[in-house]
Amino acid sequence: EAEVAQSPRYKITEKSQAVAFWCDPISGHATLYWYRQILGQGPELLVQFQDESVVDDSQLPKDRFSAERLKGVDSTLKIQPAELGDSAMYLCASSLGPSEGYTFGSGTRLTVV
């Protein structure tokens, strides 16, 4: 079964440091999403890509977060500087199109200390 690959699985970083997460979607999936899930909450969208273009980044804290998908395949999400409140699971998902269900990667669990 095709998978969405994410790395690293776990990341511990000190506040004010920079951190980056990587995602490789299922081959052929044009739509890629980054979600953040705080413990006890549902996932919340950070950014949506259609191919290499950002479709929705309205919930992305742009003062510290950035995301790119330069060639329309894999994607990187960066936080600089990290804050304690950024501790969460960062989930990448992809789909064939906007109206299809997603496949999630296993996520990156970030702890900011």
Next chain:
Amino acid sequence: RKEVEQDPGPFNVPEGATVAFNCTYSNSASQSFFWYRQDCRKEPKLLMSVYSSGNEDGRFTAQLNRASQYISLLIRDSKLSDSATYLCVVSPYGGSQGNLIFGKGTKLSVKP
């Protein structure tokens, strides 16, 4: 009002029980509806899509009531392995955006 609301539970039920979860959504223009399952510290996984006509997959039945803007999930003959958090998910897709809006989830614990 939150876009997708669910009773967080937990629902503690014995094996073999039937359990039902409801979820309400605020955007009447929502187009697609799903139930996802999430095990502890794992990623969400699609359980089933929800169609206007209702749909069934083995022990699981999902229904959509557009007039009342709610979605339900029924699990019959609960198994220990059904213990998880069930996320109600709505897509406001009606144009180019397809992001999914997740509820906070309902926790189910099936006991022997």
